[in-house]
Amino acid sequence: MSKDFSLNKVEVALTPLERFEEYLQSRGMRNTDQRRILVELVFSQHDHFDADALLDKLPRKGHSGYVSRPTVYRTLSEFVDAGLLRKFELDGRAVYEHDYGYPQHDHLYCQQCQRLFEFQSSQLVTLRDQVARKHQFHVMGHRLIISGICESCYRARRKRVRRKQDRI
Numbered sequence: 001m002s003k004d005f006s007l008n009k010v011e012v013a014l015t016p017l018e019r020f021e022e023y024l025q026s027r028g029m030r031n032t033d034q035r036r037i038l039v040e041l042v043f044s045q046h047d048h049f050d051a052d053a054l055l056d057k058l059p060r061k062g063h064s065g066y067v068s069r070p071t072v073y074r075t076l077s078e079f080v081d082a083g084l085l086r087k088f089e090l091d092g093r094a095v096y097e098h099d100y101g102y103p104q105h106d107h108l109y110c111q112q113c114q115r116l117f118e119f120q121s122s123q124l125v126t127l128r129d130q131v132a133r134k135h136q137f138h139v140m141g142h143r144l145i146i147s148g149i150c151e152s153c154y155r156a157r158r159k160r161v162r163r164k165q166d167r168i
């Protein structure tokens with residue numbers, strides 16, 4: 001998936017690892033090597049990823065740094081619970097991205113190349129709040145994904161169509 005995210009990070013007091021340790025402590029849980037490996041890997045760069053993509057980045061079984069599939073799944077839900085990650089559905093898959101230290105934003109999703117493009121819109125947030133107020137609804141957050149075709153896929157498609165027409 002796309003890696004060219006242009007949004008600025010939000011200042012936060014704790015590192016993701018410190019924040020996660022606080023969360024574990026509050027639940028009487030201990031930090032483990034596997035959890036530490038996953039925090040470091042997940043927070044090394046901002047990305048949208050699913051559990052399989054994360055598993056692909058981990059060392060194979062028998063190598064140091066190996067984390068089993070069930071542990072990856074369990075730890076991902078701990079990250080969501082701790083407010084480190086946000087989870088959303090995309091084409092029936094569970095996708096994760098940074099929440100802690102990253103600003104609220106929305107996505108454009110290209111159905112052709114499956115890239116996600118991030119954007120922020122204050123007008124959208126204003127509209128959301130207006131709609132909520134009208135329904136006496138207390139907003140906790142929102143998730144908007146605009147589906148379609150990105151500029152480069154659109155151009156590539158036009159080129160193909162033109163080439164086809166030239167042949168006729």
Ligand SMILES: [Zn+2]
Binds near residue numbers: 112113115149151152
């Ligand atoms: Zn595309």
Ligand SMILES: [Zn+2]
Binds near residue numbers: 048097105107118
């Ligand atoms: Zn995003």
